Amino acid sequence: MSRKNFLFQKLVNSLLEHIRQYYELGDDLPSDVVLAKQFSVSRTTVRKAIEYLESLDILVKSGAQKTLVAMPEEQDYFDVSLHTKPKEKLVEEYFLKLIQCGKLKPGDKFSELELARQSDSSTVAVREFLIRFSRFGLIEKSPRSQWQMKEFDEAFVDQLYEVRHLFEMHALSNFMSLPDDSPYWAELKTLMEKHQAVLENIETRYEDFPRLDQGVHDLLQQGQPNQFINEFYDIISFVFHYHYQWDRSNEKERNRVAAHEHIAFMSKMLKKDRRGAMLAFEKHLNTAKQSLKNTAIL
Incomplete structure (x- = not known):
């Protein structure tokens, strides 16, 4: 192609x-x-x-x-799966999928050779990706080309939250500065309506929330994108929204609370209430931080 x-x-x-x-x-x-x-x-x-x-x-x-x-x-949709991707990208997609599916959990060990075979990539590409990914504190190197998934602690959550808070509050501030005719406002309104529809049937639709959650935070970043922030935010977003230590037994209530908080700050945004939106968004970020702490292995 x-x-x-x-x-x-x-x-x-x-x-x-x-x-x-x-x-x-x-x-x-x-x-x-x-x-x-x-x-x-x-x-x-x-x-x-x-x-x-x-x-x-x-x-x-x-x-x-x-x-x-x-x-x-x-x-x-077109099938673009046959298009050649960079080897490191193939490794990244496969590795994150393993975490999201719960096949790699805190304490699990894996080898570079094993991951290379599973992702149809080379050990060189695997090693380069793992070295880069290790900067985020989720994995650590062991002897003989072995790696281990790390457990979260409170300090990790606090540091991650500081960076997320900086990026997302910056994104919200930029979004509020968009002109009234920006198409992003219509997309925000549509997302809020979808949140309301999920809340009305939360007992059966609570599993629909993570997709809406990702959509809201992605939309804020898209308003006035910054390529340097985006690279780091991908990992931060991954940890907060898909991290592998969440206890799903409380998922329904957690999603209910988060959906209400989303609607609270989105409604303020649509009213062009900058201060109200910032305060409501700050509350949501703090709730997300506490949820992550509650599910971390401390």
Whole structure:
């Protein structure tokens, strides 16, 4: 697959996922200029992707207006799995998946050779990734190319929270400075409505919350992205939202509380109440910090 064709297919997949997460039938998508900036591609690539979505009868164009008339389905996505990824990226994706699935837990040991075989990568790529990842305090080196998953302690949580607080409060402040016609405000409103729908049926839909949770925090970062912050925030977000020591026995109540807190600060944001939003968001971050401490092995 050529790089140009892969970029087009990747953009189509990103647009489809973006539509599924943030839009409802009848909504209008932003202009090509806004989409190009949002997804860091050219307007030409955006136009080709929009034309493709038209051919799938997902969008209908009328002049510059692009209206959503059908929700994307799984068969609409391109299979880009065969496109060659950097070996280190393959290792990272596989490693994080092992943690998220609970196959690597605190105290577990694993070898570079084992991880290389499982991720279809090289031991060199594995070693480079693990050395970089070890900076975050989640793993430590053992003799003979062995590694071990580390346990959390209170100091780790406190330090991680300090960085998260800095990044996310900065993101919220930047988001509140967006112009009123920014498409991100509409996406925020849609996310709040989805939160409300989950809360109305929390007994059966509490497992839907983590996806909304990630969507809110991702949206704040997307408002005015910073490539340096994004690199570190990926790991911070991973630890807070998917970390491997959570006790799921209290998941329903934890998600209920977090959803209420999300709605509290999102409603303040939509009212352009900067101070109210900052205070409500601070409360949410503190709750998340305490949840992480409660589930850490101290």
